Structure formats: structure tokens, C-alpha cells
Amino acid sequence: MATVGHDSDDVERQAEYATNEYTTGTSDFTTLQGLALQRTSTLNLQHSETVGSHADERKFSLDLNIGRGRPLPAQLPSSTDYLVDFNDADDPTHPHNWPLFKKCYTGGLVAYSTVASSFGGSGWSAASGRVAEVFNVSAEVTTVGLSLYVLGFATGPIVWAPLSELYGRKVPMMLGMFGLGVFSIGCAVGKDLQTEMLCRFFGGAFGAAPLTCGAATISDLFDDSSRGVAISFFSVVAFGGPFVAPFVMGFITDSYLDWRWTQYLTALMAFFALILIVLVLPESYAPVILVSKASKLRKATKIWGIHAKQEEVEVNLKELAVKNLSRPLRLLFTEPIVLLISIYVAFIYGLLYSFLTAYPMVFQGIHGWNRGLGGLPLVGCFLGEVLAAAYLVIEQPRYLKKLTENKGRNIPEWRLPPMIVGGVLFSIGMFWFGWSGYREDIHWIAPTLSGLFTGFGVFMILLQAQNYILDAYLTFAASAIAANTFARSLAGAIFPLFASYMYQRLGIQWASTLLGCLAALMVPIPVVFYKYGHIIRKKSHFIS
Secondary structure, three states: OOOOOOOHHHHHHHHHHHHHHHOOOHHHHHOHHHHHHHHHHHHHHHHHHOOOOOOOOOOOOOOOEOOOOOEOOOOOOOHHHHEOOOOOOOOOOOHHHOOHHHHHHHHHHHHHHHHHHHHHHHHHHHHHHHHHHHHOOOHHHHHHHHHHHHHHHHHOHHHHHHHHHHHOOHHHHHHHHHHHHHHHHHHHHOOOHHHHHHHHHHHHHHHHHHHHHHHHHHHHHOOHHHHHHHHHHHHHHHHHHHHHHHHHHHHHHHOOOOOHHHHHHHHHHHHHHHHHHHHHOOOOOHHHHHHHHHHHHHHHHOOOOOEOHHHHOOOOHHHHHHHHHHHHHHHHHHOHHHHHHHHHHHHHHHHHHHHHHHHHHHHHHHOOOOHHHHHHHHHHHHHHHHHHHHHHHHHHHHHHHHHHHOOOOOOHHHHHHHHHHHHHHHHHHHHHHHHHHOOOOOOOHHHHHHHHHHHHHHHHHHHHHHHHHHHHOOOOHHHHHHHHHHHHHHHHHHHHHHHHHHHHHHOHHHHHHHHHHHHHHHOHHHHHHHHHHHHHHHOOOOOO
């Protein structure tokens, strides 16, 4: 898993060395020795790519003594003699070798934290009508609360991504769940709309922590042979939250508990996640695990030179700003792959949050259901995601076979066919929803079943687009994903602001037709990259 930051020549040499060692032959691909070399090279690459990993070259005027007039002691031998590492490919402390049960409960806990975060986001839509009544504003004004929360998703990773690469996954997760819980309580007790909106934004910024660390944690735990299946299961939970939360929060809002308990529930979920993280979540980031190992060895042996590579990191704020702000923007606006894929993903992600406006219009406005029942048809989208995950699990052996036949060298474009299928089905689902949901005399099951296609499409597009970017921009993966995340979160924040006006002015059927046509026009984007992506990648300055 690549991290932000790099020294271009050094990273390219290490990546080339790792590739040569790992792909010298088919037999080397499957040997434990090859695996050990790959892991060592990956750890070195992670260190060289970590924010602040390069020594600060500024010169300081210091007295060359260590206090009380004593001169500096003699230099230690080569620092590499004191570096800790994993013993071999079977080292039980490496997350890839943890027992399956430990991997599952670690991934499950991170997934649960992601659900808590998504409940805080999409659950607001079910309560927004009641919030409008309490504060005497229009429903469109309270929609800003959803947009601000998603905008927090865009800004939070600026902090959480480098923090997770410096101090591991557990620290950002703890801080994120604590902040989400606190600001959710702020929303629950807020006395005016300004307080609600401020708490919504900061709740989203803190709630972005599990979204930022989630996929990275899964990558920490599983190797290439099983990571695809694990990511699929994790993504079902992560992407499914926005579809499940509205009906849960809708029933709460319509009950005697009222809308404020939707925020109390989010806070309770966040604090419960915090307790579990503190008590039982193990650190899964390999460089930080080695830091712990080095600390124990120093205490046991009194050999104070023993250290982990991660402990050589020096935080440089200028480097931090460049690699978390400048590079993602340069990738977004200068790389055709990142730009066009991000536009496509942003559009789909924006529609995902506009569903939170469209579905209540159909099932509450046209069919006359209450808030709780009106959110239940979104389960159709969730089931579509489950089907998409099942499809990817079934396809995984075929993907691994191609990987083995190619001597372990991955071709990024292999990720795109499922994305193309998902794009087509998503467009069909939009047309289906619009023309089956605009009249009361059409049975409610018709627009509900359209969610099977839209949910399948959302899952395939978002997941495979992320995998494609990760594979194509391995060295700069974190910056490329940051650019993609920023674009999609910005769309997720903007779309709900005009979605209600669009559906009201155009009608359910024509608004959905318009969006379905736009989605269909974007289907050729992955098709073009499937045919010509290898040529485009050769011309990139960011792909070695």
C-alpha cells in the first residue's frame, strides 16, 4: 500500500528492485523467500513514502556537545545493523499471518466504525423535515446539514491520512470516533440552526477517520490472494450504510423519541466503537508494529540503538502541505485517468446522496408512507450492492489466475470490465426508477426493485474505480485516492442542495431520465481506459 510523499529516484529504484526480485520467474512468485523480499521492499517503500520521512536539510547552529561540556560520543556502527524487521514470511506478528479470526474481528470493527459514520451522514435526511419544523426553516435549508457533513468527509482525510501513516491506524480511529460522538451530541442538544450546522461539519470531518483508514486496514491484513474478497465484504458495509440509515432514523423520528435521538444514536454508536477500538483493536500497520517491537527489544537488552525504520521519520510541515494538498490537485487536473475517473465517480457519488431526496419524494410524497417506511425501499439498493460483492467474489479466482499467468504483475485495466457492467446497469436502474416511481397506481415494488440495478452499479463503479487508481498509481496511490475522494465528496455535498428543486421542477420521471442519460454518457470513460489506458499510463509523469 503506497503512502503520500516520495523521493522520486529512490522510490523508483526500490519499486524496480521489488518487482525484479518478485517476478524473476513463476516459481519465485510462490516461494516464501520471494514473499519475504516483497514484504521487506514494501516496508522500505512505505518508509520512503511517508510524510516527513526525509531529513530536514536546514542547518542549525548547535553546540556540538551533549550537555555539561561533554563532547559527542563516537558514532554508532551502521544504523541498518540496529533496524528491526519481521523474521521471515511466516512471522506471526505480521498482520498477513494473523489468525483468520483476528483478521475478521479487526476488519469487522473498522467496518462497524464506518457504519457509525455513515449513519451520522445519511440518517440526517430522514430527520431533516422535522428539523425544519423545529427551527422554522424550509426543508431545503436543513439539507445543508447533510451537505456539510459530506463536506467534512472531503476535508477530514487531509489530517487522518498522514496521521495514519505516521502513528498507525488505531490513533486516527480513536480520535475520529471520539470527535464524531462529541459533535453528534452537540447536534442532539443544539438550540439553534447555526449550532446544528457547525456540529454537522465537524462531525463529518471526524467521521471521515474510519473511511480514510478502513480500506488501508484491510490492505494491512490481507495479501493479494484474499484482499479482493475482503475489500468487497468491507465495501458492502461501508457503501451500504447510507442505504440502511434512513429507514432506521425515520422510525426514530416518527416515534416519541423525535429527531434528536437520531443524533444520540449516532453518538452512542461512535462511543461504543471508541470503547472497542481502545480495548480490543490491534494495530495493523506493519511499520508501527515494528516500532513496538523495537521498543520492547530496547527495554529488554538496554541496546538503545535498536530502532524501527518508522522511528527515523521527521515530520516536516512544508512537506506535509505539499504532499497532501498540492500533489492531489496536480494529479486531479493534469492526469487524464485521475481526472475522468474522478468526474465519473463524483457524479455517481453525488447521485447516491441525491437518492436520499428522491426516494422520500416517491415513497412518502406519492405513495404516502411515513418516514420509516419511506426509507425501507433503499434496502433494494443495499441488496444490489450485496449482489455486486458476490459477483466480485466469484470473479476473484479468475483474476488470480490471470495474475499468476502474468508472473504476478498486475495490469490495472483488468479492474475495468466490472466497472463497465456496473455503469450500464446503473443507467438502466435510473430510467427504471424514474418511470416506475412517478405515479401512485404503479406498484411500489417496481421502483424498489430498480435499486438492485442502481445499487449494483454504485458498488461496481466506486470500488473498481478505486482499485484501478490504486493499481495504476502505486507510488502515488494515496495522493491519487485523495484527489478522487475530494472530488466525489464535493459532489456528494453539492448534489443534495439542488436535487429537490430538480425533482420538483422536472418531475420524478424526467429528472431521473436526465440523470440516467448523463450516467450513460459516462459509460465510455472506463471503456476508453480499458482499450488505451496502457498507452496513457506510459505518458504519465507520475507512473514509473
